[in-house]
Amino acid sequence: MLNVQALACGYGRRTVLENLSFTLEVGELLCLLGPNGVGKTTLFKTLLGLLPPRGGEIRLDGRPIRDWSRRRFARLVGYVPQAHTPPFPFQVEDVVAMGRTAHGSLFSGPSQDDRKVAAEALETLGITTLAKASYTEISGGERQLVLIARALAQQPCILVMDEPTSNLDYGNQLKVMAHVRRIADTGRMGVILTTHHPDHALLHASRVLALDREKHWRIGRTTEVVSEDYLRRTYGVETEIHDIRRRDGRLARLCVPTATAWAP
Ligand SMILES: Nc1ncnc2c1ncn2[C@@H]1O[C@H](COP(=O)(O)OP(=O)(O)OP(=O)(O)O)[C@@H](O)[C@H]1O
Numbered sequence: 442m443l444n445v446q447a448l449a450c451g452y453g454r455r456t457v458l459e460n461l462s463f464t465l466e467v468g469e470l471l472c473l474l475g476p477n478g479v480g481k482t483t484l485f486k487t488l489l490g491l492l493p494p495r496g497g498e499i500r501l502d503g504r505p506i507r508d509w510s511r512r513r514f515a516r517l518v519g520y521v522p523q524a525h526t527p528p529f530p531f532q533v534e535d536v537v538a539m540g541r542t543a544h545g546s547l548f549s550g551p552s553q554d555d556r557k558v559a560a561e562a563l564e565t566l567g568i569t570t571l572a573k574a575s576y577t578e579i580s581g582g583e584r585q586l587v588l589i590a591r592a593l594a595q596q597p598c599i600l601v602m603d604e605p606t607s608n609l610d611y612g613n614q615l616k617v618m619a620h621v622r623r624i625a626d627t628g629r630m631g632v633i634l635t636t637h638h639p640d641h642a643l644l645h646a647s648r649v650l651a652l653d654r655e656k657h658w659r660i661g662r663t664t665e666v667v668s669e670d671y672l673r674r675t676y677g678v679e680t681e682i683h684d685i686r687r688r689d690g691r692l693a694r695l696c697v698p699t700a701t702a703w704a705p
Pocket of ligand 1: 457475476478479482484
């Protein structure tokens, strides 16, 4: 569905990423891993058409994204930015209903159906009690959940999420990741998200796109890409990756730092 070919992105004269190629299918959860400043957000801005590519091509459903109208593109591609505080004190339910904007007519407000979809998104994330709260007066983690609800209400085919769990408590991190994986599994959406936790990738991703500081990248199955060697080269820390058997008998792969991981 999303096809990136030989993409180069950057700012002014500076190329941040080059010759990057990958696909994202509906039904997949692709985790984007890489150290600070390597170009994850830059890639997302380019995928979303906010930053012009410096080379290569991005196709959605076979057509270059530059040929899509902004409105049609907005219906198909959802974005969860890193949480921010907006200047206006919108009510949370209105912020979530804004996810429906691309589905309605340009000048009408949200319909009854739009309100229903927005309410369902709030309920899915367990934040119905925030519906009437002011978006400027809730916590950073709550804002993050509201932005995720807004993207779910949009019902896009491709969902781009920039560190969706960065402000969330342990329980909400697990819930959001499991929920995103569930939606991908239903075949309704393809999701690409950044995380700084290799465990999120190991537990939930279908595939991983790993970037490093030398502008190299690798895409593949999580177990192939997220290795002790990758974590050492990319983050400069020693880790051990272990398969553990859960009490229900299923296997899970986890990454733990070695005892000397932080040694100078
Ligand atoms: N608006 C901009 N103009 C010029 N350079 C920028 C701009 N935004 C980011 N950069 C530079 O591009 C590089 C990649 O930044 P980017 O925000 O994409 O990294 P990232 O991988 O998302 O980092 P993090 O994990 O810290 O969020 C950085 O060196 C950054 O300084």
